[in-house]
Amino acid sequence: MTKQNQRRVTLRDVANEAGLSVMTVSYAFNNPDRVSEESLQRVLNASKVLGYAGKNPWATSLRTGKSNSLGVVFGEHLTYAFSDPQASEFLAGVASICVERHLGLTFIPTEGTPGDASRVSEAAVDGYVFWTTVMDDPTLGAAVRTGRPCAIQGGPEYDGIVRVRADDRAAARAMSTTSLKGTSHPVIVSFSLDHTRTPSQGYGLDITEAKLPVTQDRLQGFREGLEAAGFNWSDVYVIALSRNLRTEAKTTFDLLLKEAQIPVDAVLCMSDELAVGVLETASENGRVVPNSLSVSGWDDGPAAAAEGLTTLRQSLYEQGRTCGQIAAGLTADQPQASWSVIERQSTRR
Amino acid sequence: MTKQNQRRVTLRDVANEAGLSVMTVSYAFNNPDRVSEESLQRVLNASKVLGYAGKNPWATSLRTGKSNSLGVVFGEHLTYAFSDPQASEFLAGVASICVERHLGLTFIPTEGTPGDASRVSEAAVDGYVFWTTVMDDPTLGAAVRTGRPCAIQGGPEYDGIVRVRADDRAAARAMSTTSLKGTSHPVIVSFSLDHTRTPSQGYGLDITEAKLPVTQDRLQGFREGLEAAGFNWSDVYVIALSRNLRTEAKTTFDLLLKEAQIPVDAVLCMSDELAVGVLETASENGRVVPNSLSVSGWDDGPAAAAEGLTTLRQSLYEQGRTCGQIAAGLTADQPQASWSVIERQSTRR
DNA sequence: AGCGTGCTGTGTAACGGTACAGATCGAGCG
DNA sequence: CGCTCGATCTGTACCGTTACACAGCACGCT
Known part of the structure; x- marks a missing residue:
């Protein structure tokens, strides 16, 4: 020795x-x-x-006031970071910035309890990136108070935090129009995401009830699009799922068709993953897509192209990069992420 | 203000x-x-x-000598952490420990250059977890020298680092036996992983050439199993792919069938992802599995069950948890991870 | 009265680097 | 020869917290 x-x-x-x-x-x-x-x-x-x-990294950081690491505050259970395709794509974008700028990437686990705020403010990072955060999350304030740059994907809006997102409301408006083309008097189901719910609990979610701002915006957009086309919002069943899993969508949609016997004509999903689940259940129940059922997804991930899914394209990877750049202090712009409706075979022309 | x-x-x-x-x-x-x-x-x-x-986290850490965070040294490009199914499952296991013990999870990006060693030793973490590390990686020594606990998935063996893995050699031996049941004089292809290669470059890899210890162990096991069954190792084409992507496997296998015209009877893959790619290409080329082609995967992930793939089951999630516990200083045991051959329809009975 | 005990509050010296201002010295130059 | 200048090296004061040892003080007990 x-x-x-x-x-x-x-x-x-x-x-x-x-x-x-x-x-x-x-x-x-x-x-x-x-x-x-x-x-x-x-x-x-x-x-x-x-x-x-x-x-000694602590001594260096204490003196210089930097730690060469970005912090990610992940609203859901941290293991989802590696299984949810949406989260993964976004995080890959953040990670790409970290690689380029030689920064570490620190996940700060939170569980939504008030004590978590101090875990965020006392993290050894130079900036924060937030993912799927609920409206009243106390960690937002904790991060802002540190004076370090903050970026958030989706929302909520918060003073001092740069918001990176597509215009979900306009996108949802466009998607509902596309999705209901060639349909009259439809009964519509929207599969939404709201991770504060327990599984299959969210029948008949009201717009304002949604905990995630992204969900609120999209539902609002759906509503506007539908009403502009002369449909009734009251014909829409909004179903909030707690997890972005095709199995969740499958069991719930199966229940809807078999037990509730709802004569559904169109399903607007807030992720490709859920939409694929709906497609599978539809085919198991003898429903022909798109003639007897219109299905749309969201994000245009790999599964969407493979399944011929009409979906809303946005790049979560690019949004991750933008968030990373903001958190790293490379820019402070409030960017507008782009989006477009990709029409495939799962909706009528 | x-x-x-x-x-x-x-x-x-x-x-x-x-x-x-x-x-x-x-x-x-x-x-x-x-x-x-x-x-x-x-x-x-x-x-x-x-x-x-x-x-101030740096002052606290400087004084107490702890930072309440685990470090992950990821041998590949950091974005793969969120796209490669094997890595994701493993990291979810590490993350689960972080959530339970209220620890942060810090990724330390490295690119294999010598300068990266200091980025590892100067990371503000309490312990290290290594993933897909090559034999002579200088970051291993850097981590050990900090005196903080270290765990590695797979390998290589390194003094001061606890190695968590299944007995890949024995597992590969068992798998080759299972996979070649009912076959005589076969020509065999092994799709291996070796991320130091550029795509499709690794034709005819020699066992000792493999950079990843896991790959070496498995090839060695395949060889022993085959020779025990009376086959020749020289009839085996070892093909190293740089990325664990089904598209990689598809294009390479297609090339093998069409251009090289190799009369292959069995394909032993080192991941389910690659095996699924092989299955797809096989069906596109009119090969019937398992009668005219035996295919096996590795890990028994979700895709394996869905595709009826014979595979080697091991829990990378559990191995991730074990690594996390070691890095967090909760245990120092050298554990032996369990494995078993799962026989499904992609190999003959 | 004397004493131990528990509760609450305080000063000081670290922890291990880095910023900053300055010291030293030989070379170059008019 | 005196002076400036650049290259190299050095001493010290922090950065913001916590460990530790100790100081009051009220209280109960003998």
Whole structure:
């Protein structure tokens, strides 16, 4: 063992070993051009001899006020970050910025309890990215109060946090028009996402009841599109699912068809994943898409193209990149993410 | 603005405002039972008045030597963490521990360059988890030298790092036996993973050439199983793919069938994802599975059950949990992860 | 009265780096 | 020869928190 006691080797130890001052050693590591070749070698040598494990990150951060890491506050259970396709795509975008700028990526687990606010404000990060956050989340304020840059995907709107999203309301308006083409007097189901619900609990969700701002915006857009086309919002069953899983959509839609016997003509889904589940259940129940049933998804992920799904294209990856850039302090613009309706075979022409 | 200048509010400021000592304020936050109800209220009140953003994480960590965060060193491009099904499942396991123990999860991006070693040793984490690491990765030594607990999935073996994995060699041995049941004089292709390769470059990989220890172990196991059954290792084409994508497997296998015209009888894949790609290409080329072609996967993920794939079951989620526990310092055991061959319709009985 | 005990509050010295201002010294130059 | 200048090196004061040891003080008990 080269280590004296149990104490970790510090810059000072290296300086002593090398017969140089602490500052020279510090410069040798951070700004090698500023020291002579000979000193540099002596520092490197002394480090090796003592087994110097590198600069203490906390000391450096405390002094410089930076930690070279972005924080992600993930509104749902952290394991979903790696299983939900929407979240994954978004996070890949954030990660791409981290790779480019040599930043760490720190997930700050929260569970929606008030105590989590301090876990956010006391995270060693230089900026925050929020994902699927509910309206009254106390962590938003905690992040803003740190004075570090903050970005949020979707919403809610919050003073001091840059909001990155497509215009969900306009997009939903367009989607409802496309989706109901060639249909008269339809009965419509909207499969929405609202992770504050327990599974299959959300029958008949009212617009204002939705906890996620994105859900609110889209429902509002659906409503406007439908009413402009002469349909009634009261003919729409809004069903909120707690998880973005095709199995959730399948069991719920099956129940709707078999038990509730609702004569549904169109299903507007808020993710491709849910839409694929609806398609599967439809075919199991002998419904022909799009002639006897119109189905639309959201996001235009890989599954949408494979299944011929009409969907709303937006790039969550790009939105992730934008959020990453904002959190890294590279820009402070409030960007408008683009979107477009992609018409495929799951809706009538 | 309640803030005086630009300086961030500190504990000291709160103490002054509350008319108490710094330590009392510190106790009020960390150990409220130790202060009187009245002091507690005064501290809380002063914090609110001054807009105290919470304890400075770097100062706390510097003093206590802990940062309440686990580090993940991800051998591939960080965006794959959110798209590769194997990685995702493993990371979900790590994340579950972080949620349970109230720890952050920090990804430390590396690109395989020597400079990355310092990014690892200077990360503000309490322990390390390694994923898909090549044999001579310098970040391994950097992590060990910090003295913090380290865990690695798969390999390589490294002094001071707990290795979590199934016995890949024995598993591969069993799999090759199962997979070649009812076959005589077969020509075999093994689709392997080796992310240091550029796409489709790895024709005719030699066992010892494989950069990933897991790949080496499995190839070795395949070889032993085949030779024990009287087959020749020289009849096996080992093809290393750089990415765990079904599209990679599809184009490569298509090339093999059409251009190289190799009369392949069995394909042993090192992931379900690759195996599914092989199945798709096989059916496009009119090959009937399992009668004219045996296909096996690895991991028994959701796709394997859906496609009736014979595969090797292991739980990367559980291995992720184990790695997380080790990195969090909750245990130091060298565990043996379990595995079993799951026989389905893609191989002969 | 004297003493131990528990509760509450306080000063000070770290933790391990970096910013900053300045010291030293030999070379170059009029 | 005196002076400036650049290259190199150094001492010290922080950054903001917590560990630790100790100081009052009220209270109950002998």
